[in-house]
Amino acid sequence: MYDMEPDLAMNPADPAVADALDRLRRGAVEPCVLTLLISAPAYAHDIVRALSAIPGLVTSEGTAYPMLSRMRRAGLVQTHWQESPSGPPRRYYALTDEGSLAVAAFARAWPTFRHAADTIVRTPPRAEPADSVVPSPATTIPTTAQESR
């Protein structure tokens, strides 16, 4: 019922898919950008191309630029200009100490979160025998308190 292999043929123009991707991006894309910068500062254009090469990670190449600016204002990255062998000087982005701490924390938290989400989503709903002792997470009936949230 739920095929959890990456769907490279998914249609991001589908409003429902686009909305789901937009919700998932919040909170996840910025740490991915920080992760790209762990090894070395990077040229903004290269960061943008690296992000856009992976389907579903950014809405468009252009939206990555204001995101980089936002991360700079938040103190997660810093920028400097560097001469280019071809063309005008280039703006490079590098991790700050705060950015390094943020990406390390994300790297610790992500596997737990991913596993938790997979546990729910990967388990297709199915009819449980009446004498089933432990229901699977996907078939657990929400409590009244959960429903009211």
Next chain:
Amino acid sequence: MTIDMTRWSEAYLAELDRASLALSADRRAELREQISGHLAVEVAGARPDEQARDLLQRLGDPADLVAEATADQPAPADVSASAHPPRPPEALGPAPARLP
């Protein structure tokens, strides 16, 4: 670089200028500098068969870029209830210079 790509890039930047009028002057200038730099690199490295519209489609709708630029700002208050009406676009300063 083709004339067509240069013309489409300039049109895109003009649309971005219009879409970003509500941004603060510094955010607007930074976004303009980033996107014009991106376009310059893309146009210079474009394949002969690459179409300008494909390049701009990858870049995205200027309105989406502006929305992303304000994602860390609180939603604007109800204008009708505000004692201070929004500043007119001319108060935000002139649009950044165009690419040479």
